[in-house]
Amino acid sequence: MNFLERTLAGFLSAMEHALDAEDLAKTHGLLQRLDPRIKVIGILTLIIGAATAHKLWVISAVFAIALILAASSRVSPLLLAKRVWIPVLLFTGIIALPAPFVIPGRVVWRLPGLGWPLTAQGLLSAGYLVTRVETASTLSVLLILSTPWTHVLKALRVLRVPVVLVVILGMAYRYIFLLLESACDMLESRRSRMVGELKGPDRRRLAAASVGVLMSKTMQLSGDVYSAMLARGFRGEVYLRNDFHTASLDWIMLAVFAALAAGALYYGR
């Protein structure tokens, strides 16, 4: 696969992921039925519970709760493994890798040949890091997969995120698809006129030129969008509608989230 095809495949994959997430958010699972504000608060408290716990079994228990939430929200473990667990394990694993060798403590094993000591305390530290990150990432992705992105953004208002930031993020999400389509069209038209492989400098030149054209299109688009906003009464202040409604299930789940997070904080001391 050449440079253009790889880039194109990357763009398409990003769009597919976003569309998959939107489809999943429309299903009728437990998390999907909750008010997004309750979900944001509930999941955030669980993340805080896992992040502050100093006992591995407590973090593992919160991870188990995340698995139960995933199962009751029709999010498959395979999807979580592909999107979260494996990439997070690889990324965090690299960061955690030196810990078992550099943290002093009881030596449990020595690396053959080099003789580097592997300590129990070091393994525990690495275990904490990996399980905490896996748990927090799983919970965050569950929020994103069970909630349309636009609702997630609006729900952030409950955490006092400024309305301007919510609107900017919403517009960025809206136009990223348009620009992705534009980028795909550009690369496809380039590919349709190409024969043979591009050499390194040519690839870099092509990438730089594409970025430049996209930048220019973005600038043009942003000017036009601003005009369209002005035309409908925008004068610098943004007003958003808020149509979320809480039902009894939301309050029950909020209490459950709070109890679980409090348990994690208490037992994880």
Place this chain on the structure above:
Amino acid sequence: MPVPVFDVREVTFRYHRVMALDNLSLAIVPGQRVALLGANGSGKSTLLRILDGLAFPEKGSITFCGEVLTEERLQDSEFTFPFRRRVGLVFQNPDVQLFSPTVFDEVAFGPLQLQWPREKVRAKVEEMLEVMKITHLKDRSPHHLSTGEKKRVTLASVLVLDPEVLLLDEPTAALDPKSASQMIDFLIGLRGGAKTVITSTHDLDIVEDIADQCFVFQTGRVVAAGTPTEILRQTSMLEQTNLVHTHRHVHATGATHSHPHRHPNKH
């Protein structure tokens, strides 16, 4: 003689060094349905932007219902709020106008900016979605819509404010035949209403249906004005302004001939 909705006098506008409008003058009276005809780059869209107070000429003046339209005037909320409610612009590229996360949010954007009460916003938006037959799209994101659906949403997002003046930039551009036909039916439905409708187009097939008065543009100037019937009769002028072209074709008998051609699907 009623006060014109828009009175454009000797307006000149340039994009850097490129002349878009050249000493242009025209007046539009209330309730009139106007077609701005011209080839690409003739200045139609620029005029619509100027009429909507989004661009300002380097020379000349524009009045809206007798009030001078200037950049300073549009900084004043006392003037801007009613002006934005009374004048609505539908852009040619719907993606420019659809910047909100969902269709409902998009249609609600204008009313929310004009600070209508929340319940009124909800009721008006739902009513407009119903009128435009797009209620089923209300929770959809704009990037999931077809071009025809996007056009209907952009129209709904402007009509929800119930503007007295509707500015439409190439409303049938890039639409499939069915969507174009629906759009034209909608514009025909505005006939005899209280709205002033100004449509920019180069589609001569729809002019008689959507306009009572036409202005033909070429390189930023009005080169002809009149009723659709009067304008469509002036074949050589339409050829000069690139609105029709000479079509050469071979008949089954083998004879070749040419004639001015404006219908893409008829000979």
